[in-house]
Amino acid sequence: MSNKIELMINEVFQESFEIEKNQLKPEANIFEDLGLDSLDVVDLVVALQNKFKVEIRTDERIKEIRTLKDLCIFIKELQSEGSS
Amino acid sequence: MNCSIYPDSIETIIQNKQLFCLEIDLKGKCNHNCSFCYLTNVITPDQINENELSFNEITDLISQAHGLGAKKLILYASQSNPRPDITKIGKFIVEKNLQIDCSFNGTISTLPSDLSNIKCLKHKYSCFIASDGSVYPCAGMPLLIGNIRNNTLEKILSDSEVVENLRNHEINIKGPCRNCDKFSNCYGCRGRTFSLTGDYLGSDPLCPENQSKLDKITYLPMSVENLIPQKLGMRVVSSLLKVGERTAKIESIFTEKSPFVKPDGSIEEIAYMEMMAQSAAAMNGFEKFDTDRPDPGGFLIGGQKINIYCKAYIKERLIIDISKQAKFGNFGILTATIKRNNDLIAEGEIKIYKNDGANNEI
Ligand code: SF4
Ligand code: SF4
Numbered sequence: 001m002s003n004k005i006e007l008m009i010n011e012v013f014q015e016s017f018e019i020e021k022n023q024l025k026p027e028a029n030i031f032e033d034l035g036l037d038s039l040d041v042v043d044l045v046v047a048l049q050n051k052f053k054v055e056i057r058t059d060e061r062i063k064e065i066r067t068l069k070d071l072c073i074f075i076k077e078l079q080s081e082g083s084s
Numbered sequence: 085m086n087c088s089i090y091p092d093s094i095e096t097i098i099q100n101k102q103l104f105c106l107e108i109d110l111k112g113k114c115n116h117n118c119s120f121c122y123l124t125n126v127i128t129p130d131q132i133n134e135n136e137l138s139f140n141e142i143t144d145l146i147s148q149a150h151g152l153g154a155k156k157l158i159l160y161a162s163q164s165n166p167r168p169d170i171t172k173i174g175k176f177i178v179e180k181n182l183q184i185d186c187s188f189n190g191t192i193s194t195l196p197s198d199l200s201n202i203k204c205l206k207h208k209y210s211c212f213i214a215s216d217g218s219v220y221p222c223a224g225m226p227l228l229i230g231n232i233r234n235n236t237l238e239k240i241l242s243d244s245e246v247v248e249n250l251r252n253h254e255i256n257i258k259g260p261c262r263n264c265d266k267f268s269n270c271y272g273c274r275g276r277t278f279s280l281t282g283d284y285l286g287s288d289p290l291c292p293e294n295q296s297k298l299d300k301i302t303y304l305p306m307s308v309e310n311l312i313p314q315k316l317g318m319r320v321v322s323s324l325l326k327v328g329e330r331t332a333k334i335e336s337i338f339t340e341k342s343p344f345v346k347p348d349g350s351i352e353e354i355a356y357m358e359m360m361a362q363s364a365a366a367m368n369g370f371e372k373f374d375t376d377r378p379d380p381g382g383f384l385i386g387g388q389k390i391n392i393y394c395k396a397y398i399k400e401r402l403i404i405d406i407s408k409q410a411k412f413g414n415f416g417i418l419t420a421t422i423k424r425n426n427d428l429i430a431e432g433e434i435k436i437y438k439n440d441g442a443n444n445e446i
Contacts, residue, residue, distance in 0.1 A: 038413050039385070042435065045410040046417050055235065055243055062412065081236065 005075050008051055009068060016047040026069040054078045097209045098251045101242045102153035104209035107223055108142065110167055111215050112160035112187060135216045139169045141233070143176050145213060148237040156183040160223075203270045207250040211241065221246055224275025227284055229329045245408075246329050249285060249371075250274065258374040259287035260297035282326060285371075302374060305335070311369030312362055313381075317343055320355050321362045321404065324370055330408040332367035334359075336422075338398045350395045356430040357387040360420035363404040364436055382438035385415070390432030400424050414438055 010024045019034050030036050036044065045056050052075055056062060059078075065071050097104055137145070146157060157177050161170055177184045212223045217232045219240050229247060230240035241247055249256040253271045261267055272288025280289050282304030287294055289301050305323045312319065320342070326333040336359055338345055344355035361384040372379040396402055406420045414437055422430040 039415055039435075042410050042412040042415040042417050043388075045412055046433070049410060055239065056410070081239075 005052075005072050005079075006068075009048075009071055009075065012044070012047045012051050013068075016043060024068060026067065026072070028068050029066050030068065030071070031066070048075070052079070094205070094208045097153065100153070101238070102209075103149055103211065103237075103241070104154060105156040105158065105206075106146075106149040106154050106237075107158040107160065107210060107212040108145070109213065109215045109223070110142075110159055110161045110170065110173070111136070111165075112162040136167075137213075137215060137217050137232075139172065141217065142173055145217075145232055145237065146173075146177060146180065146182070148232075150180050150182060152238055152241070154182065156185065158185045158187065160187050203266075204273055205253075205269070205271060207247060207274065208253075211237075211247070221250060221284070222275060224273070225278050225284065227278060227328060244329060246284060253285075255377055256285050256371075256375060257287065258283065258285055258302050260294050260300045261287040261291075262375070264293050266293075283370075284327075285375075300374075306370070308334070308362070308366045308369070311373060312365045314362060317341070319362065320344060320359045321366060324366050325403075327367065327370060332363065332370070332406050334363040334366055334404040334406065336402045336404060337400070338396075338402075340398055342398070345398055349397045351397065353392055356392055356422060357384075357390055357432065357434065359402070359404055359422060360387065360390075360406065360418070360432060360434045361436075363406045363420060364418050364434060367406060368438075380439045382436050385435040385437050388433045388435065390430065392430045393428055396422070396424055396429050402429065409433070 006026070010021065013019045013024055013034065014021060017034070017036065017040065023034060028034055030044075041062070045062060048054070048071075049056055054075070056078065061074055061077075065074055096102070149157070159170075159173070161167070167173070174184060174186070207221045210222065211229075212220045213232060214220065218228055219230045219232060219237070221227060221229065227246060229244040232240065235243075250271075254268065257267075257271050261271060264270070272291045272294075274284055274288075276290055277286050277288045278284040280303075281301060283302055286303070287297075287301050289298060294301065304327070305325045307323050308319065308321050311324060312321070314320075320338070321334050321336045323335050324332060325335055338351055338355075340349070344352045344358070346352060364384075365382075368382070369379070371377070401424065403423050404420055405423070406418055409417045409419055411417075416436045416438060417433055418436065419433050420431065421428060
């Protein structure tokens with residue numbers, strides 16, 4: 001399951017931000033290593049919403065996210081909240 | 085009557101995005117006849133026949149409401165043709181230690197005549213679930229904010245700008261109500277205000293206090309003239325038709341005078357993104373219009389995934405549907421479609437910057 005989420009997150013970064021696959025490691029920092037800026041985060045939110053069919057628009061937790069791994073955990077949390 | 089039972093602390097409920105009360109339509113009617121309530125009939129009985137919530141969906145919903153702090157459940161059930169599991173549902177509620185109030189549509193309901201005691205404020209602690217799971221702010225306000233089949237009640241309520249705006253009514257209600265002595269504890273009947281003005285945040289046009297100030301009440305559709313800064317020539321949208329949950333509908337009609345019109349009468353491609361941006365600005369302008377909310381303004385950062393499918397011409401009535409997708413910090417993304425009747429002319433995403441301090445919105 002988490003593998004699938006990871007793959008889908010990687011797809012988002014490849015499709016929406018044109019980031020090379022080899023840069024997409026779980027510990028990669030989305031700002032420092034992958035080069036996103038605060039202006040990109042809102043695009044990331046939209047892309048994740050579309051990919052995972054979840055709503056994150058008002059979720060404060062997105063502010064805490066630094067690495068791809070953080071993102072993966074966050075999506076997992078969201079999915080379990082949705083299905084509970 | 086149920087409407088007079090009031091939670092102890094609305095502030096706590098609002099702060100924690102909780103609920104005190106939940107109303108569920110099990111295909112019946114409300115006949116409480118609260119003096120200030122516009123609609124004694126709940127929204128759906130005639131309109132929705134299909135897809136009723138199952139027993140499990142209803143009990144899950146009740147558990148969710150309980151988890152959000154609800155103390156009271158109001159069920160609208162049909163007396164002549166009740167759901168076969170109505171007793172089981174009742175039992176489940178009692179087991180949860182929730183107060184239950186069941187309203188059967190057996191008696192004749194009349195519209196209220198006594199409006200002197202107007203107050204409501206129900207949306208601060210309650211919401212209404214139709215028989216198909218649609219969520220509305222109250223039974224008298226057909227403004228859809230979500231469906232419990234797609235999201236949890238908690239998520240729907242915390243994501244809803246309609247609920248948030250009603251819960252903070254002091255800064256959001258437009259017009260003469262703002263200057264009324266009772267305003268801190270009253271916002272009239274939102275249901276009828278929405279039905280009559282199209283604006284769920286307008287001043288209540290049927291309140292006796294407002295009768296001498298009816299000209300100050302805002303009605304939709306409304307010209308965008310006072311909602312966006314662009315002057316006539318640069319304006320590419322005409323009027324705001326409707327507002328909903330993070331959405332708005334805008335009309336645009338180009339005349340031959342517009343600088344965005346080509347010699348053959350068709351509209352310049354560049355105008356489409358501008359229509360989307362001005363629609364977003366009009367939606368935002370309307371939220372602030374005639375309130376004390378500051379509007380520090382914002383600007384368009386750019387458009388993305390803008391697709392233009394066919395040409396539009398002067399004098400055609402174009403409809404822009406705009407929807408807030410996400411926000412982060414000062415940035416927001418909205419999606420928009422531009423249609424002529426049912427033909428999709430263009431669609432796309434726009435990114436907006438808004439200098440709104442800590443409490444950012446798109
Ligand atoms: S706002 Fe809704 S609940 Fe309140 S009085 Fe009007 S219809 Fe009734
Ligand atoms: S004017 Fe508005 S605030 Fe005053 S009593 Fe009427 S509805 Fe309530």
